[in-house]
Amino acid sequence: MTLVTIGMLPVATVAWVASQLSTSTAARNAVDARIRVQAEGMVGDVIASNPEVTQAVIDGINDDPLLLGELSYYKGQATADSLDSLPGGTHWISTAKATEMGLPAAGSLLLVNRDSSYKTAVLVALNPTRVWAADRNGAAGWSIFSEVTSRVRQLTTENLDTLTTTGSFYQNSPTFATSERNYPFPTMCTIDVKPWSANNAHVTQVAIPDATGYSAFAIRSLLQGTWSDWDHYFSDAANAQKYALKSELSGRVSVWAGGSFIVLGDSVMANGAAALNAVRDELGFSSVENAAVAGRPMSDGSANGVGTVTTALTKSFVGHDLAIVAAGTNDFRLDMPVGTLGQIGDASFDRATFLGAYRTTIEHILTQNPTIRIMLSTPLQRDNASYDVNHVNAVGHKLLDYVDAVKEVGGLYGLPVYDAYANSGFTKLTLATLTSDGLHPNAAGYERLASAFSGFLWTVGS
Numbered sequence: 001m002t003l004v005t006i007g008m009l010p011v012a013t014v015a016w017v018a019s020q021l022s023t024s025t026a027a028r029n030a031v032d033a034r035i036r037v038q039a040e041g042m043v044g045d046v047i048a049s050n051p052e053v054t055q056a057v058i059d060g061i062n063d064d065p066l067l068l069g070e071l072s073y074y075k076g077q078a079t080a081d082s083l084d085s086l087p088g089g090t091h092w093i094s095t096a097k098a099t100e101m102g103l104p105a106a107g108s109l110l111l112v113n114r115d116s117s118y119k120t121a122v123l124v125a126l127n128p129t130r131v132w133a134a135d136r137n138g139a140a141g142w143s144i145f146s147e148v149t150s151r152v153r154q155l156t157t158e159n160l161d162t163l164t165t166t167g168s169f170y171q172n173s174p175t176f177a178t179s180e181r182n183y184p185f186p187t188m189c190t191i192d193v194k195p196w197s198a199n200n201a202h203v204t205q206v207a208i209p210d211a212t213g214y215s216a217f218a219i220r221s222l223l224q225g226t227w228s229d230w231d232h233y234f235s236d237a238a239n240a241q242k243y244a245l246k247s248e249l250s251g252r253v254s255v256w257a258g259g260s261f262i263v264l265g266d267s268v269m270a271n272g273a274a275a276l277n278a279v280r281d282e283l284g285f286s287s288v289e290n291a292a293v294a295g296r297p298m299s300d301g302s303a304n305g306v307g308t309v310t311t312a313l314t315k316s317f318v319g320h321d322l323a324i325v326a327a328g329t330n331d332f333r334l335d336m337p338v339g340t341l342g343q344i345g346d347a348s349f350d351r352a353t354f355l356g357a358y359r360t361t362i363e364h365i366l367t368q369n370p371t372i373r374i375m376l377s378t379p380l381q382r383d384n385a386s387y388d389v390n391h392v393n394a395v396g397h398k399l400l401d402y403v404d405a406v407k408e409v410g411g412l413y414g415l416p417v418y419d420a421y422a423n424s425g426f427t428k429l430t431l432a433t434l435t436s437d438g439l440h441p442n443a444a445g446y447e448r449l450a451s452a453f454s455g456f457l458w459t460v461g462s
Contacts, residue, residue, distance in 0.1 A: 184218035184230035257284035259321035267294035297330035309357035328379035384439035
């Protein structure tokens with residue numbers, strides 16, 4: 001591997017890496033030279049859109065005879081009117097430009113020029129994700145863009161180097177998506193495979209991660225028996241950083257791997273199946289039971305009837321490794337009193353108060369399963385139905401009083417508390433972005449919660 005650092009640039013660090021290169025001319029012609037550009041604030045294999053950075057990298061390699069092929073950096077909005085006049089690299093194709101160039105959809109287009117006449121183009125469209133591929137071989141011109149759609153099979157422990165036949169393969173277990181098996185993302189993903197020759201001597205793989213919290217794809221090629229490195233493409237620096245963090249965490253062994261967890265709470269959890277599944281997959285749990293019920297406070301006796309405490313008393317916690325309890329916003333909204341904490345050894349609790357119901361729930365769980373881990377979460381900040389963080393309800397409480405009560409329960413029983421009120425980023429200035437109505441998370445909000453819960457549980461389980 002060759003590594004050269006180029007200084008005196010408008011970003012803190014710029015480095016390019018050419019890998020899998022040989023002094024053999026035949027081998028050099030068989031392998032794509034991959035250029036990695038690392039810019040300030042971005043970690044991992046990240047595309048540089050800064051033209052000064054790009055030019056500096058080009059200037060740094062002009063005299064190196066080992067670097068063949070095209071740079072894999074993001075060149076920005078495509079302006080050419082045809083694939084033949086488009087330079088190698090990755091380009092954003094707008095809907096209008098796709099129509100002009102005869103492409104099947106808008107999206108990210110990777111164009112690799114093998115030589116003056118042999119080119120490969122892969123188009124990745126997101127939301128929903130679809131992949132097309134085409135190639136040009138001399139006078140034969142461009143092949144028709146073909147979509148890789150056939151779901152061949154679900155993957156388990158296969159090494160991706162063995163996937164050389166046309167189709168769309170799916171890995172639904174992060175446990176198997178490892179670098180040792182040559183996965184570019186440490187998560188569930190789809191691997192679309194396009195061979196270009198009858199004997200599979202030239203193959204392109206495109207990997208698209210699922211439910212990862214970042215917008216990305218990766219691509220690599222097989223030429224004459226040698227796989228190139230994966231090139232990663234991200235929508236922005238924030239998503240690149242999320243990928244880098246996830247990759248770092250993937251090298252750790254989760255103590256939750258193979259376990260199960262149960263969730264108690266209100267509509268925030270009841271409607272959060274996708275987020276809870278993401279937590280399951282991120283930490284390697286085998287299953288999740290979502291016992292949250294929309295509209296329920298923790299307390300019994302509200303205008304909505306029984307509370308989460310009654311739900312908990314009907315559930316078995318034997319066999320679960322973790323219980324997540326997230327409640328409080330409906331107690332605030334339904335004017336349920338906070339009550340008093342009491343002390344360890346109390347024989348009875350007032351389930352018509354928030355603290356009494358909470359203690360009943362915790363003691364029931366621990367009596368059934370003394371070895372279970374319990375994570376508590378404070379309610380999110382809100383602004384819904386005139387109940388915001390400044391509102392004082394009919395029993396004289398602000399939302400923060402219920403937040404503090406959850407922390408008191410955690411301290412009494414020695415349980416970890418994720419302070420979603422203070423640390424999740426849900427606040428009056430962001431509720432329009434992260435919720436559908438000032439209270440219930442939307443897709444972006446649940447993505448934020450899944451990331452927060454996963455990160456917190458890594459520390460709880462370490």
